[in-house]
Amino acid sequence: MNYYEVAILKSPLENLTYQSEDFIEEGDLVEVILANRKNSNQAVIIKKVEKPEFKCSDILKVTDFYYSSFMLEIADFISKYYVCSLGQSLSIFQYFDKNIKYENRKIEFKKEISLSSFQQEAKEFLDSKKQSLLFAKTGAGKTEIYIKTIKEILSLDKQAVFLMPEISLTPQMQKRLEEVFGNSIAIWHSKVGVKKRKEILQNLQNGTIKLIAGARSALFLPYKDLGLIIVDEEHDDSYKSDQTPRYNAKDLSIFIAKKFDLKLILGSATPSINSFHKIAYFELDKTFYETQKRYIFENLSQKISQNTLKKIEDTIKNGNQTIVFLPTRANFKHQICFDCGKSVECPFCSVSMSLHKNDLALKCHYCGFAQKIPEFCPSCKTGIIKNHRVGTAEIEEILKEEFPKNVIKRFDTDTIKNEKILKTTLEEFNENKIDVLVGTQMLSKGHDYHNVKLAVVLGIDSLLNMNSYKAREKALSLLIQIAGRSGRNGFGEVLIETKNEDFFKHYLEESNYLEFLQSELEFRKDLYPPFVKLARVVLSSTNGLKIKDELSQIVKYLKTIKDIEVVGFGECAIFKIANKYRYEILIRSKNSKELLKALHSIKSAHILIDMDTIY
Template sequence: MSYYYELALLKSPLDNLTYCCDEKIEIGTLVEVSLQRRKVLSKAVVVKEVKKPTFKCTPIEIITNQYYSNEMLKIASFTSMYYVSSLGEALSLFIPFDRAIEKNEENEKFESNIVLSKEQEEAYEFCLKNKQALLFANTGAGKTEIYIKTIEKHLNNGNQAILLMPEISLTPQMQKRLEKVFEDKVAIWHSKITKKRKDEIIKRVLSGEVKLVAGARSALFLPLDKLSLIIVDEEHDESYKSDSKPRYNTKDLALYISKTLDIQAILGSATPSLNTYHKVPYYRLSKTYFDTKKSINYDDSTSNLSPKIVNKIKSTIEQNHQVIIFLPTRANYKYQVCTSCGSSVECPFCSVSMSLHKNSLALKCHYCGYTQQIPQTCPSCKTGVIHNLRVGTAQIEEELNFIFQDKIIKRFDRDEVKTDKELRKILEDFNSNKIDILVGTQMLSKGHDYHNVKLAVVLGIDSILKMNSYKARERALSLLIQISGRSGRKGQGEVVVQTQNSEFFNFYLGNRDYKEFLDEELTFREELYPPYYKLAKILFAHTNGLKVKDEFDKYTKILKSNENIEVVGANQSAIFKLANKYRYEILIRSKNVKPLLEVLHSINSPMVSIDMDTIY
């Protein structure tokens, strides 16, 4: 007797295919099958038993011991539907269970000996009461202690937990704190660890030996059968959004898993994203763990390292303290700003900065398509000149080495730090005062405790504030607050911000709170942007410029005729040619998610990639 099954092919954009087998197979089982024109067998997952079809079926070649649980199938099905990918692509995110590995059911008890303050205790209780909770805690307010206490409670009940962090640069520091309490029952998981180490961790997870997994976003997809807690630290961080298919957002998926599996989810940040603040109940923890005094100064010069900045660095180092210098990753790209008043050229219809397109010598808005000539003088102050600016970490490191020839200066960015070993080495050297000045990108802003840093210098923040994105203000302010939190963790600290928009930053960093900014930003976005609207980006890319333009024009016409959604922009991409492919994009929005997903699933083109809930 033959049985017929629908299979989802892992890592394949193809729809499910039907195969046959002489024996009964459990739903979720990982199998291997042959595909036309492929010499090696392909991995696939049995997702449904079906009736005998009218066509001839290829037999399943190998039935493995590995399987995907019902919960995994459900989460993958949602991911496939919501983020517009095949089921096989969504399932390939997960690491399957293995029937051949025996479970170890021993329950250990853990004792952290952490004593929470009154405010921390209230925050801890709030998180326990709410299945989904936002821990809105100032930098240095002691979020980690609350995380550890919550993890301890879940593990002592015989369950497992996941602690997600946005960057691997956070893991060495967090690893020490977690291992102190949970010893060898914690596993660290991220892209820089070797395949051999990953295989070891998976075995330990499957056997039940690992109770807590801490790591980057892929840790969410490990085979934990007693998962009862997901913590998403620094939830505002945009590296939680995947840039490859399926383009899921980790924190949103964590909330979906929490609701689906009825488990606890805690999202934590000093600068929570507007979407999370709007939809998740929060506890405001504003009292810091250490008494700190922080002064914020502004420098409106346009040179990379002005005399004011150089003097501040010099006096800090002379007092045997350390300095961090931050540049946004995007400061490596050109951006347009007036050298007199610091304004960029804004779209008159969208309240976002416009993008330079060198090919057409024009400024374009990526939201509505409005185009204008590059102005000779600044539209805001009428006298200044709009300049292209460009600055990068390597350039700043070079300038610092020339000025401070007897000091140790290191770079901390993705070009410089390529392996887990390099990462640990540079952080250890910095924390043991072997480095005087650390120059870096976003990696520097991620929740590190640098106790001897008394000066943080922020360069290029205007490049973020003047980006052509509705999130520009949120990104810039959030980033500045995060960087500020790295200086003066204990005692006195100083932050010097190079900006020509000091009024904006000072308004919120002076006497106001980030919560007030979020409340005002919600009002600004009400009739235009998320969280009130759903946004999706449809990107067309092909090596043949004429072909891709035809495809783009065809879909632009179709989408503009659809009354259930709104086309807010249809243009060349900001980077028109990338990896030898010409690129166009359409931005669509709707107040309701259903018509948006219907439209996205109806697009059938090999040139297209879809980004639901796009963050740009």
């Protein structure tokens, strides 16, 4: 009899031991029964072990599927670093099929890509490094550099993965890649149907497909010989998973590239501070087309001004298009003074405090400091602090009333429900059938349209005043990305409604994003990433008293651990979800090893751990 340690897929259970008369390879997918369950579970063979002292159940079936040693190593790292079971980390991978044989197929590249002298210089820098960051201005032509590098890797009979935030996987990007790589490329994201997924996985394993362009899950496909990982818009928060395991695909790409000596390119016009701090970068600040930007600031933090409406009217009259942007997070969590545009800051943490309606209080998520909602703004002493919220539907309504003869459309997750609607809306906009497109973060992603001459940015103060150490980075980065949609070729205007003109104006007109990154690194020293590690522990249960008691015990335990700081704890900003009461603990440490040790030692049935939290 043979004995094996197995990881139960999707289960939070630790590895278990089963027996079989057969010899089974490590990584093979098998079926087992868990005690007292009727249905079988899928599990993965981790290793052969000695006969244990306890009685073991039989492995019911060995399937034709397996996980490669490459996958097993990465999954092992994920389970240790992101604090979950090996079964949970393996469940994000797509397994190999033993019946599919890989063949090296020659690729016919359909189109030649030529680079400008500036792009060539950037590419030479990227070629000289195994892992690098392309810090390229919006419109500088990053995609051409990526394509050129992908071609070289595929010519060596290797495979490549090109990661993008899901909303950047537009029909336009697909078309550009297919023009060069033909049938050797597949697009992978959450809206790809089951049948199509099956076909892609088969073609990837038999060697027909050499390049996958996809959202974060594309990193976990069955690659036979991966040679290149590209992470475009690497600053984007959508690379961070919001379900267990709460991995960050960008950070994992860096880990995989270093561990397996692969080529890695991160790219962004507004790189994240973490990547900028850790990875060698090349700044490409020359744009592909001659562009000229004019920034107009409106001293407003509410709705849409008459001046803005007049600007939109003039743009329409000139036969040009407008995009109107609102952050999705312009919600009741942020309280802003309507006179000076400031939020109420924590006196100890220099981040904005969060509104807790139930307690009629403002609380800091970093140190737990709380105060009652002030009658007047602490900054200007006269203004009144109010809930700030303007939604895309509201703005669309106002614009339709103002411009009844023009075509106004919304572009957000409520209206763009599938790929077909996305494709139709973007095609209509590209063909000038839409005058004004109102949307959220989706608007900021790599859409390349030459007739947009005005970008209107509303509600940016709500991002700048988020209760997060990343508030300045997120607000400025997003504003630069949105501004990049206007005047891609020629002259463009960006109208920003804000009470914080000095901050935005400085980095948009007088300085640049590089200077911002350098000054922000100074601000974060000793307090925030990349200099320390941050983890968030969330406890939730239908029994509010029990979970509050459990929170106290965990906080007490964590405070005894050397090298770890409990920064803050208490109710979550949204205290109750799906009838469950929610509490959180924020932990900070300069010692990753000690932090992970502490997180792994917390045992609770009601826990969710978010290592490298972005909230």
